[in-house]
Amino acid sequence: MALSVEKWVGFGSAMAGVGLLWSRMPEHFHEEARYIISSLVPMAMSYFNPYEQVIVPEYGDERFRRNKLFDAVSTYMSSVRLEGASRLKAELSYSSKDDPVISLDENQEVADSFDGARVWWRLCPKASKNRGSTIITLHGRDADEEPRCYRLVFHKRHRQLVLSKYLPSIIQQWRVLIAENKKRQLFTNHIVNGRPTWSNVPYNPSATFDHLAMDHAKKVEIINDLTAFKMGQDYYSKVGKAWKRGYLLYGPPGTGKSTMIGAMADFLDYDVYDLDLTSINGNADLRKLFLETTDKSIIVIEDIDAIDVELSTKRKEGKAANGGEGNDNHVLIKVCDKEIGKSKVTLSGLLNIMDGLWSACGSERIFVFTTNHVDQLDPALIRSGRMDKLIELSYCRSEAFKMLAKTYLEIDDHSLFGEIGRLLDETNTTPAEVADSLMLRRESNDEIGRVLDEIGGAPADVADNLMLRWKRKRAADECLESLRETLKKAKMESATPPI
Numbered sequence: 001m002a003l004s005v006e007k008w009v010g011f012g013s014a015m016a017g018v019g020l021l022w023s024r025m026p027e028h029f030h031e032e033a034r035y036i037i038s039s040l041v042p043m044a045m046s047y048f049n050p051y052e053q054v055i056v057p058e059y060g061d062e063r064f065r066r067n068k069l070f071d072a073v074s075t076y077m078s079s080v081r082l083e084g085a086s087r088l089k090a091e092l093s094y095s096s097k098d099d100p101v102i103s104l105d106e107n108q109e110v111a112d113s114f115d116g117a118r119v120w121w122r123l124c125p126k127a128s129k130n131r132g133s134t135i136i137t138l139h140g141r142d143a144d145e146e147p148r149c150y151r152l153v154f155h156k157r158h159r160q161l162v163l164s165k166y167l168p169s170i171i172q173q174w175r176v177l178i179a180e181n182k183k184r185q186l187f188t189n190h191i192v193n194g195r196p197t198w199s200n201v202p203y204n205p206s207a208t209f210d211h212l213a214m215d216h217a218k219k220v221e222i223i224n225d226l227t228a229f230k231m232g233q234d235y236y237s238k239v240g241k242a243w244k245r246g247y248l249l250y251g252p253p254g255t256g257k258s259t260m261i262g263a264m265a266d267f268l269d270y271d272v273y274d275l276d277l278t279s280i281n282g283n284a285d286l287r288k289l290f291l292e293t294t295d296k297s298i299i300v301i302e303d304i305d306a307i308d309v310e311l312s313t314k315r316k317e318g319k320a321a322n323g324g325e326g327n328d329n330h331v332l333i334k335v336c337d338k339e340i341g342k343s344k345v346t347l348s349g350l351l352n353i354m355d356g357l358w359s360a361c362g363s364e365r366i367f368v369f370t371t372n373h374v375d376q377l378d379p380a381l382i383r384s385g386r387m388d389k390l391i392e393l394s395y396c397r398s399e400a401f402k403m404l405a406k407t408y409l410e411i412d413d414h415s416l417f418g419e420i421g422r423l424l425d426e427t428n429t430t431p432a433e434v435a436d437s438l439m440l441r442r443e444s445n446d447e448i449g450r451v452l453d454e455i456g457g458a459p460a461d462v463a464d465n466l467m468l469r470w471k472r473k474r475a476a477d478e479c480l481e482s483l484r485e486t487l488k489k490a491k492m493e494s495a496t497p498p499i
Ligand SMILES: Nc1ncnc2c1ncn2[C@@H]1O[C@H](COP(=O)(O)OP(=O)(O)OP(=O)(O)O)[C@@H](O)[C@H]1O
Pocket: 211, 212, 213, 214, 251, 252, 253, 254, 255, 256, 257, 258, 259, 260, 372, 431, 432, 433, 435
């Protein structure tokens, strides 16, 4: 409908009037009006726009937790037909054998259909939050950046379908896939773009409890303890405690502390998070990493004594300065770097995730600390309730040796067992040293040739059997003989008084 000239003139005069009014208004009113207009325009546009969108950010608002829906969508994206996208990403993951995993690259869009509804997904890269206005924040490093996100666009009329069926179906498919492909993972933390991050690889510890050479009764006790923990959901909720347990493994190097962590992971079928405190900038980072660990996991801090040397010193200094009363909250754990005060993980920060407020986030977690020097640890760290079980792994004695001989040489008895057992009781030899002596050595071609001559003419299966028995016996004789000599030498050295 065309407007008459009079109406255009009238409209022009009205606009001129508005312009005059605008110029006479105080400056601060302009600011307010601009703000109101800038808010109204998107509202008006959204009123006429028939499409809606859902944003799925990679991280939650607090930046602590990864958004699992983001992971679910990422997994889903590798199963939809990515025809609309001109740029894809291809990765060969540890678990995918020879098939590359294809996924959407940033700024690419694909369409999908669900129950007759058409939807569009786009992977949006990280973006700066700061769009003109100044953001004042105490955590500037994180807050001025929007995380990556998926943007899902659909017609308004499909809102219900998308929210109550489509997205839940993606989550469900993701959960099924995870359960099917579940492989134990080993995580370790490092800094990416100034932010602490976990990275992981599939984890198949080679040693199980069967391979662990230690006192049998102690082993059974640990296995029973782990079993009770795994089955203990009702118990922990009944007594109102977080479903977690702390173990301290202590003993000299090479006595099987790391081997036991692998055996625990294998027994419980849990993931392992190997927490490297030297790659953490402070308590906030520690909390972030902790919140990103999953349930059913073992969180390991190895060689806690290396950290604790400084910790103890600071506590003692604190106690002296406070007339004998040390204050946990201000103790600094100094982690390997030489610059005093650079590492800002504190004992209270560590204890807080173990049994403070933060411990309630997540369940079915086992904390394992290892140390070579239990006597140097801060009592606050190992007081009961924090460390539920202190497990000593010690030097190899007769019983442990027999277990190692069974594992490595496949023998239950040998004429040298008695003497070796006695020598082990008299020397401090670690299971690692014994295991090393029992490793099979390769036979020379000459030796094999000689045995083949001896068993020549026998039927193939008999010859194979004889060869195997010869190898075992030779290995056992040689390994045990060499172990006996090593132990005798060690005994003599320990008996020789220092000059
Ligand atoms: N108790 C044990 N039973 C079986 N094998 C063992 C045992 N202790 C050590 N070993 C063998 O020795 C190797 C080293 O042991 P491991 O790394 O578990 O010792 P550790 O106590 O963790 O040493 P560190 O304190 O130096 O980290 C293992 O790979 C394993 O082959």
